[in-house]
Amino acid sequence: GAVVSQHPSWVICKSGTSVxxxxxxxxxxxxxxxxxxxxxxxxxxxxxxxxxxxxATYEQGVEKDKxxxxxASLTLSTLTVTSAHPEDSSFYICSAGLAGVNxxxxxxxxxxxxx
Amino acid sequence: AxxxxxxxxxxxxxxxxxVELRCNYSxxxxxxxxxxxxxxxxxxxxxxxxxxxxxLVKGINGFEAEFNKSQTSxxxxxxxxxxxxxxxxxxxxxxFSGGYNKLIFGAGTRLAVHP
Numbered sequence: 001g002a003v004v005s006q007h008p009s010w011v012i013c014k015s016g017t018s019v020x021x022x023x024x025x026x027x028x029x030x031x032x033x034x035x036x037x038x039x040x041x042x043x044x045x046x047x048x049x050x051x052x053x054x055x056a057t058y059e060q061g062v063e064k065d066k067x068x069x070x071x072a073s074l075t076l077s078t079l080t081v082t083s084a085h086p087e088d089s090s091f092y093i094c095s096a097g098l099a100g101v102n103x104x105x106x107x108x109x110x111x112x113x114x115x
Numbered sequence: 116a117x118x119x120x121x122x123x124x125x126x127x128x129x130x131x132x133x134v135e136l137r138c139n140y141s142x143x144x145x146x147x148x149x150x151x152x153x154x155x156x157x158x159x160x161x162x163x164x165x166x167x168x169x170x171l172v173k174g175i176n177g178f179e180a181e182f183n184k185s186q187t188s189x190x191x192x193x194x195x196x197x198x199x200x201x202x203x204x205x206x207x208x209x210x211f212s213g214g215y216n217k218l219i220f221g222a223g224t225r226l227a228v229h230p
Contacts, residue, residue: 004158034217042222042223043205043220043221043222043223044159044205046217046218046219091156095159095218097216102147102166102209103161106158106161107158108158109156111156
């Protein structure tokens with residue numbers, strides 16, 4: 001149980017284009033979803049937190065107009081990297097949490113490479 | 116503010132030897148503590164968690180951890196490691212913020228098991 005998927009698993013795009021990453025909770029309804037960014041050989045940095053049907057809460061220093069988050073349902077959240085640049089290249093990981101269960105379940109991650 | 120310190124960035128060990136990965140945290144309130152494992156190019160998998168109750172927590176793959184409130188530690192141990200345990204290990208503390216639990220991660224410890 002508590003499986004989270006991400007799509008795509010990897011993506012290569014040209015500078016200036018936008019990329020959408022999907023995060024789905026497959027066998028449970030997630031009240032909250034989280035988006036993290038991980039640089040090589042570093043820890044995870046929380047980018048934003050989203051609750052279904054409400055605006056995402058972004059961490060300090062994260063541009064909300066560049067990293068658009070939509071949480072349309074209890075099983076789906078999307079992260080759109082707008083006008084991507086090479087410095088946006090990274091490993092993006094989502095997680096999903098259950099209300100009343102103090103645990104986050106992580107997706108497999110999406111490797112974004114911007115050329 | 117909460118923080119997590121993983122004292123060792125890398126831990127080399129021979130197969131079948133015991134291992135301890137150290138984690139210390141700082142917090143002014145009650146905490147929930149977690150250990151996650153990350154294999155190359157993958158998301159995070161929950162090894163174990165401490166929410167309340169017994170301070171000795173047993174997890175998957177033969178790992179266990181002990182919550183020590185007086186020393187603010189949550190060290191991860193395994194009595195006999197396998198080559199397949201080679202991975203990155205993250206300690207995390209959960210803080211309740213804005214109606215949901217945010218995870219704050221340590222920098223990670225790279226466990227390298229040698230034959």
